[in-house]
Amino acid sequence: MRINLPTWLTLFRVALLPVMVLVFYWPFRGHNLTAAVVFALAALTDWLDGYLARRLNMASKFGAFLDPVADKLMVAVTLFMLVETxxxxxxxxxxxxxxxxxxxxxxxxxxxxxxxxxxxxxxxxxxxxxxxxxxxxxxxxxxxxxxxxxxxxxxxxxxxxxxxxxxxxxxxxxxxxxxxxxxxxxxxxxxxxxxxxxxxxx
CATH class of the missing domain: 1.20.120 (Four Helix Bundle (Hemerythrin (Met), subunit A))
Incomplete structure (x- = not known):
């Protein structure tokens, strides 16, 4: 199975989640701003991977499966983090x-x-x-x-x-x-x- 660019972006979105959690809880100056930027970057890849998949005709079954999973993980992890704090x-x-x-x-x-x-x-x-x-x-x-x-x-x-x-x-x-x-x-x-x-x- 070959992983194309849109799917790499989706995987990158998943990889950003632990980074966001780490910087959100790490008590350095501007940690909330950094966490918000990381989250916004992850949200941007949500739009970009879908756009590239359609534009470049690079849609794949694995990407179609992974994209909604990444979206739900991104929202759920952030909500749990905010509820806890x-x-x-x-x-x-x-x-x-x-x-x-x-x-x-x-x-x-x-x-x-x-x-x-x-x-x-x-x-x-x-x-x-x-x-x-x-x-x-x-x-x-x-x-x-x-x-x-x-x-x-x-x-x-x-x-x-x-x-x-x-x-x-x-x-x-x-x-x-x-x-x-x-x-x-x-x-x-x-x-x-x-x-x-x-x-x-x-």
Whole structure:
């Protein structure tokens, strides 16, 4: 299997995740800014690998598998990191609930797409504009939240802006999830029940 340029960019995105976590927790001056830059660079490769794959006709099965995995890892790792550093009080509760919604939706839709692919109807739940808008909102919110510092009033306002953007991203997450579920509902509703295998050793 030959790894082409778009797939290398996707692998690079995955490799940036531990770097982001390291610099986020490493207590040097400007570590949050550095972590935000690393995250933004990873988000840029998300757009660039897809663009190059289409532009250069370099789409591959491995790349198609790896790209959504890298995207979900990038968002999930960042959310877990932010939840861990903002425990307690309403900000921590909002962060935890919104993160749970986002991660739960990603797991559910991934399972839905996998099942639809098994029955030859993957195109039914292909990525829609609403899903892309949700992703952009998540990325912007996470960059703002990574950047925030709670040492002064200006930075605290920045945190609240990021928190609000993440809540909006959470709402879009639910909305887009319902969109995909609605698109797949005819196949889910009409699918016959599979026979249950009887336990031979009751």
């Amino acid at each position: 903002h425990r307690g009080g309403w900000p921590g509760i909002v962060m935890a609930v919104t993160s749970a919604i986002i991660v739960g939706r990603e797991i559910s839709i991934s399972a839905l797409r996998e099942w639809m692919a098994e029955i030859g109807m993957r195109a039914t739940v292909r990525v829609a504009f609403l899903g892309k808008l949700k992703t952009v909102m998540q990325i912007v919110a996470l960059i703002v939240l990574i950047l925030q510092h709670e040492k002064d009033a200006e930075a605290l306002r920045l945190y609240h802006i990021g928190e609000g953007l993440l809540v909006i991203a959470g709402v879009l997450t639910i909305w887009s999830g319902l969109y995909y579920l609605r698109a797949a509902w005819p196949a889910l509703h009409d699918d016959p029940l599979l026979p249950v295998e009887q336990d031979k050793n009751p």
